C-alpha cells in the first residue's frame with residue numbers, strides 16, 4: 001500500500017517529528033537550502049494529502065484550489081492568522097495548531113521583554129560591548145517593576161502565565177479580554193475595560209490573536225489614551241500595532257519604551273526607522289524558540305496530521321469562530 005504524501009510548506013522539520021512522520025507518510029520537503037521554487041511547491045501540493053506549515057505562507061482558497069487531495073493542515077504555531085479557516089472548513093479540511101505546549105516558553109520571553117523595557121538590559125550590554133563602560137553613563141536611571149501595574153490585553157493561557165511571572169515581581173495585573181475570565185479572582189488579576197487599561201497601566205502587554213477586530217488595536221487614537229511614559233510589550237502579532245503610530249509615540253515620549261518579539265513588517269529590515277530609536281528592543285519572533293518547546297510543537301503537529309489522515313478529530317483543532 002502506498003503511503004500518503006504530505007508536503008512541508010517551508011523550513012526544516014525537527015528531527016523527532018521527521019522520524020515519527022517518516023514511518024507513516026512520504027514527505028515532500030525542500031531540503032536544498034534557500035527558498036523552495038514556487039513551481040516545486042505547487043507540484044507537491046497537487047499530490048499532498050496533508051500540509052505541514054510553519055506559519056510563513058498564506059493558506060487561502062487560492063492555495064487550497066491547488067491541493068485537491070488535502071485532508072488536513074497542521075501548523076506548528078499557536079497563531080493561525082495566515083490561514084483562512086472559513087475556506088478550509090468549507091472544503092472540509094480540519095486545521096491543527098499547537099496551543100498549550102508553548103505557553104511557558106512564550107511567557108518567559110514576554111517576561112524578559114517586560115523586564116528589558118523597564119531595566120534596558122539589551123542597551124546596557126551594547127554600552128559595555130562598545131567599550132564605553134567607565135567613560136560615560138549608559139543612560140539615566142531605569143524603573144522598577146515592583147508596585148507598577150501591568151495591563152495585559154488578551155488573557156488566555158499565555159497571558160495568565162505572564163501574569164504569574166509579573167506577580168512574582170510584585171506587579172499588579174489588570175487585563176482586558178472579549179470576555180471576563182471566570183477564574184480571574186483565583187489568578188489574582190482584575191478585569192477592566194480596554195479604556196481603563198489604556199489609561200491606568202504603566203506597562204501594556206499584547207497577547208491577543210490577530211484578527212480583523214484586533215488589527216491596529218493600538219493606533220494613534222488608542223495610544224493617546226495611555227499614560228504618558230507607558231512601556232509596551234508585544235508578543236502577539238506585529239499588525240496588532242500601527243507601526244507608524246508607535247514610531248511617533250516613541251519619538252514624542254508618549255511611549256517610553258517598546259519591547260517586541262513581533263513587528264509589522266516582519267521580518268523587520270535592519271534599516272527600519274524603528275531600529276534607529278534608542279527606546280526599542282526587537283527580537284526576531286523567537287518567543288517559542290527553545291529546543292524543548294519546538295520539539296513539542298513539532299510532535300503535536302505530527303499528531304494533528306496523523307489524526308487528520310485517519311479522518312479522526314485532531315488533538316488540537318482550530319475552531320471556526
Ligand code: DGY
Pocket residue numbers: 076077078079080102106236285286287288
Ligand atoms: C505562535 O506560535 O503563534 C507564536 O508566534 C509563537 O511565538
